[in-house]
Amino acid sequence: MRLILKNNLLLNSAIFAFLLSSFAFVIANAQEQPPTPSAPRSAKIPGVVEKKLPNDLTIATVERKNVPLVTVQLLVQSGASNEDVAKAGLANLTASLLTKGTKTRSASQIAEQLEFLGGSISSGAGWNNSVVTITVMSDKLDQAMAILADVVLNPKFDQKELDLLKSQTLDGLAYNLKQPGFLANYVASKYSFSEHPAGGTPETIKAITSKDIADFKKSEYQAANSVLIFTGDITTVKAQALAAKYFGRWRFPATVIEKIATIEDDVQNPPDIAPNTGAKQNEVPVVRRVLVVDLPDSGQASVNYTSMINAGRNDWDAKNNPISSKKFYPANVLNSVLGGGYSSRLNQEIRIKRGLSYGAGSGFSWRSETSNFSTRTQTKNESAAEVAELVLAELKRLGDSDVSAAELAPRKLVLTGDFGRDLETTVGLAGRVAELYSFNLPVNELNAFIPGVNAVTNSQIKEFASQNFKSGDLIIVGDYKIFKDDLAKRFPNMKIEVIKADELDLSKDTLRK
């Protein structure tokens, strides 16, 4: 019986593979000349209506009535950047614990009541924000708002729930810190960006107490520091009435509590490590340091290039009001060319042309003053050094030569298309609005996205690349013995720093225990 089944499967898969290959051949022939992109269509940008409640909570409403759904997001303009480094992960644990019980609802009651409404609730913290989000059908909004307000205003921070959440987080970290890609990101936070990892380390997670959570909640979750965003099938009047009904009693604390830390306090200059003395300036101009984290027996190597960018998401106008940074749109278009999406240059060179990886990409993590740029890809250990060379060559190429008009146009369309599709969903729309509030940017910036992307020129991309990719770090996490010789051969004049994974300590400046 088993044998017959197996033979059948083999036969079927052989036929299938044959059909697939001839089909693919036909497609490849038919698409030798990809169609030229059509003229960009203007997306309909909905207007954002803003109002403040007497307690200074900002209400932002975007009416979009194509389906009877509403997303409500409470955004607090504080996140991991406001937590004590020794308690890394506190902002995210605090946000996560909100939905795990209030003074009148247990964790399972919160889940059951929202499930009954057909809705969902999620919460979490980023670098400079914390959010709690619900999405429900518009006729269930009143009931869902009662739950949202309850978890934000009356969380219980039950010790048992905290212990459970901590042990889940620790389990996740124990697994993830053995994965080369995740470990590379964690190392980059400290090594390249002088930040603590926002998800916390096993040590810092263990150190977090329920008092830490309650204190963080009290100091950071304040009406004046928060925005309630409504998107979807709701009128401005209704949104403002619901906000007043459920969040109107959110009062100022008696005294303004001094913040634990602000982004400004936290940003340090990158550790001043002597540049590679033997390096010839023109050999690998985009790299300042090479760090290998040796993870023996790792099946794959993660190859990352990281660079701190001398631009924040926001800038300041003459009156010291936050405005969108002039570098934001050039950086976005540059990223789309380099590593945003399947047909970006990194994926072309590493995956499509050479089959060295399942995917390669890049991205910015925006901050207020400086921002973090990284490229990431995983490959087999044998090809780690080759992939590193390919990544650096692409970074250098961006600073050396112009992106052709034929390449630039579709890369811009990737960005504006994604933006337009985001605006189609209540969740996506809330996310785009929240991004602006996270940096205190004026909400009409939503209208600036598409023209902002379309206005980016070749020379802006070249300028951005040559200004910002000149002293980054190459971080490789993998089985060092396999790529050691090849790496030394390909980077003969670079000092290669090696740290064994089990000697790594992310809380130390030296990264070593």
Next chain:
Amino acid sequence: MRKIQNTPVSANELAKAKNQLITRTLQEREQNDGKAIAIERAIAYEGDAAAVNTDIQKLQAVTIADVQRVMKKYFTDKNRVVIYYQNGDEDESKK
């Protein structure tokens, strides 16, 4: 499953299931590709593209008795397939 066949589900359970299904359907139809998929299914399963405009009302109209009737009709011993998994003797991938 026997319990649902023998005892009617409560009104709350039915409302919860409907709320979840309808919310999910609406979320799937927010974007153009989701709308296209909904129309394609309406044509394939119901032979009528316009069924996308009435299927949510039809879902809303399902009663407790409907649930019990369908459970009894389709979830029968005769209709079931039971799959038992067991470990093979050797590594199949090496054959």
